[in-house]
Amino acid sequence: MDKKQKLQTLSGMRDILPEEQVYFKRVQKAVESITQYYSFSRIDTPILEQAELFIKGTGADTDAVSKEMYSFRTKGGDLVALRPEFTPSIARAYIEGGMYNLPQPVKLWTSGPLFRHERPQAGRYRQFFQFDFEALGDKSPSIDCQVIQMSYDILKDLAFKNITIEVNSIGDQECRPSFKKILAGYFKSKKVSLCSDCQRRLKENPLRILDCKEEKCQQVKAGAPQIIDHLCEACHAHFKQVLEFLDELELPYTLNPYLVRGLDYYTKTVFEIVEKSEDGSSQGSLVGGGRYDNLVKMLGGRDTPAMGAAGGIDRIVNLMKTRELKPDKKPAEKPEIFLAQLGQMAKRKSLKLFEEFRSAKISVAESFSKDSLRTQLNTANKMGIRWVLIFGQKEALEEFITLRDMDSGVQSEIPLSKVVEEMKEKINKK
Ligand code: HAM
Numbered sequence: 001m002d003k004k005q006k007l008q009t010l011s012g013m014r015d016i017l018p019e020e021q022v023y024f025k026r027v028q029k030a031v032e033s034i035t036q037y038y039s040f041s042r043i044d045t046p047i048l049e050q051a052e053l054f055i056k057g058t059g060a061d062t063d064a065v066s067k068e069m070y071s072f073r074t075k076g077g078d079l080v081a082l083r084p085e086f087t088p089s090i091a092r093a094y095i096e097g098g099m100y101n102l103p104q105p106v107k108l109w110t111s112g113p114l115f116r117h118e119r120p121q122a123g124r125y126r127q128f129f130q131f132d133f134e135a136l137g138d139k140s141p142s143i144d145c146q147v148i149q150m151s152y153d154i155l156k157d158l159a160f161k162n163i164t165i166e167v168n169s170i171g172d173q174e175c176r177p178s179f180k181k182i183l184a185g186y187f188k189s190k191k192v193s194l195c196s197d198c199q200r201r202l203k204e205n206p207l208r209i210l211d212c213k214e215e216k217c218q219q220v221k222a223g224a225p226q227i228i229d230h231l232c233e234a235c236h237a238h239f240k241q242v243l244e245f246l247d248e249l250e251l252p253y254t255l256n257p258y259l260v261r262g263l264d265y266y267t268k269t270v271f272e273i274v275e276k277s278e279d280g281s282s283q284g285s286l287v288g289g290g291r292y293d294n295l296v297k298m299l300g301g302r303d304t305p306a307m308g309a310a311g312g313i314d315r316i317v318n319l320m321k322t323r324e325l326k327p328d329k330k331p332a333e334k335p336e337i338f339l340a341q342l343g344q345m346a347k348r349k350s351l352k353l354f355e356e357f358r359s360a361k362i363s364v365a366e367s368f369s370k371d372s373l374r375t376q377l378n379t380a381n382k383m384g385i386r387w388v389l390i391f392g393q394k395e396a397l398e399e400f401i402t403l404r405d406m407d408s409g410v411q412s413e414i415p416l417s418k419v420v421e422e423m424k425e426k427i428n429k430k
Contacts, residue, residue: 012118012126022327023317024129030157031111031131031311034150040109040133045089047113051081057088057299059264061204068116082115086132087265087292087308088299094136095301104137105306111313123283123315134308136296141241143307144269144291149249151273151287151309158316159325162276163286166256167246168228169239170207172267172293175232180206182225190220210258226257238268265292269307275319283319287311335365336427338380340373342392349396349416356420362427381406387426389419 009015016024035042051071058065064084071081083089090108093099099106111131118124133150135143148165155163171179184206191199194209198217201208210221231239246253253271261270270290274282289309296304320327337357341347350366357364367379373390380388390402390411399416403423414422 010126012120012124014125014127020317023320024313026320026327027131027154027158027311027313027316028111030154031109034153034157035109035133038107038146038150040107040135043090043093043108043110044112045083045086045093045110047083048080049083049089049092051079053088053092053299054081054084057091057265057295058085062263064116064263068118070115070117084114084116085263086110086112086114086130086310087134087263088295090132090134090308091136091292091296091299091301091306094296094304095299100137100302100304105135105143106137107133107135109133123312123318125314129313130310131313132308132310134306136306137304138307139293139305141238141269142245144242145245145249145251147289147307147309148246148253148271149251151271151289151311152251154311155273155275155286155316158320160275160286160319160323162278163252163273164276165246165251165253165271165273166259167242167253167269167271168256168259169231169235169242169268170260170266170270170290171227171231171235175230175235176207176227179225179227179230182230183207183209183227186224187220193217193220207260208262210260211262221258224258228255228257235268242269261288261290265295265298266290267293271309284315285312286316286319333363334383335363335385336387337362337364337423338376338383338385338388339364339366340376340380340388340390341366342373342390343396345393346391346396350391353391353416353419357423360420360424362420362423377404377406387423389423 051069054065054069060066069081069084071079073079090110094106109132111129113127113129115127117126120126133147135147152163152165170176184202187194187202187206187209191202193216194202195212195214195217198209198212198214209217210224212218228239259270259272268291271288272285273287274285276282287309289307291305291307293305296302296306339350339353341350354364365383365385367376377388386406388404388406390404395401400413401416401419402411403414404411
């Protein structure tokens with residue numbers, strides 16, 4: 001490496017700095033409250049898994065696996081991968097943890113970092129964060145709606161306004177193969193108008209063409225046959241019920257007959273939630289999910305119908321900032337006391353004092369590394385804190401502390417052993 005070259009984050013990866021943490025925390029809080037309400041239990045799976053899990057689960061020819069997966073061989077020769085999504089890991093954990101023996105459905109949620117080697121652009125990172133929930137072992141359409149409702153509730157709780165749910169059904173192994181043939185026939189007749197990637201997709205999986213974001217493919221897509229006209233009886237009945245439940249729940253959805261989602265395991269219901277700005281443009285999906293009735297079996301488990309969704313926390317946070325949505329409903333509580341420390345001995349002794357205040361549930365502010373008393377008093381003043389405890393060299397030696405009432409300017413001395421108790425009284429008296 002060039003000696004002068006700075007060490008910095010890798011392309012598509014970033015630090016989540018302290019000022020952004022409040023937004024991440026706010027999203028986490030919304031997710032925790034809603035998953036708890038709907039009885040989802042927390043699960044954490046490893047960041048590193050056998051690459052085969054995603055090759056089999058997510059699908060070998062999906063972008064997330066074929067182009068974007070971070071995989072490498074360990075010294076022992078195993079092919080491992082940084083997880084590009086949660087769903088296959090949770091399905092594996094369900095099998096490995098014997099969760100099929102529990103009362104069904106098993107409802108699990110998680111959140112954390114994922115990795116996809118995408119071309120970095122707005123809202124697309126190579127390390128990004130998702131919250132994710134999965135309900136395994138339930139084939140009823142009502143669970144599809146519960147997952148959609150939860151996704152919507154989280155965004156509502158975060159105060160997003162113009163959000164729309166796009167839904168579709170992509171059928172199952174009964175009806176999809178024949179639809180693929182019909183679709184391939186249509187796209188073959190328009191082959192010259194497709195991008196080179198889609199010309200390849202035409203052979204491998206014509207459904208993927210519906211997911212292409214290229215302008216010219218979008219135009220061809222507009223006239224393509226729609227899968228909802230080709231669903232088998234079971235898929236049709238399932239989808240009809242999903243829509244009826246969504247109506248009953250009064251959720252704002254639109255039917256998007258070309259929504260297919262880019263991962264291999266989906267069957268029947270798929271959905272995405274997007275936020276539309278005033279001019280109708282959108283920055284990509286905030287949440288995406290669907291039913292995956294064959295994944296658990298494909299990974300070696302029993303026949304287990306399942307439904308789930310995941311939200312992109314980075315995208316949600318970016319949009320909260322753009323829309324000026326406040327990360328916190330109520331402002332953080334102001335500390336009651338400011339501790340001004342002078343000199344090494346006082347600083348050392350303050351550590352214990354901080355701990356005593358913490359145990360007494362009294363919040364104490366300090367200004368790190370600002371040594372002059374005037375600067376520290378100024379900081380306390382700006383923060384609007386009434387009580388300042390001054391802990392200097394003399395105080396530390398003689399085991400007392402000086403209390404300054406910033407409202408009156410009056411100072412008094414308190415023995416160090418009594419300071420927490422006395423401050424508790426003063427604060428409660430206010
Ligand atoms: P996905 O659509 O690949 O689905 O991702 C879900 C969400 O993660 C997207 O809607 C988006 O907000 C966010 N996201 C995806 N890629 C990136 C990226 N590179 N940078 C930032 N955000 C991103 C899944 O992952 C499925 N596992 C969802 C699911 C769960 N289906 C069933 N259960």
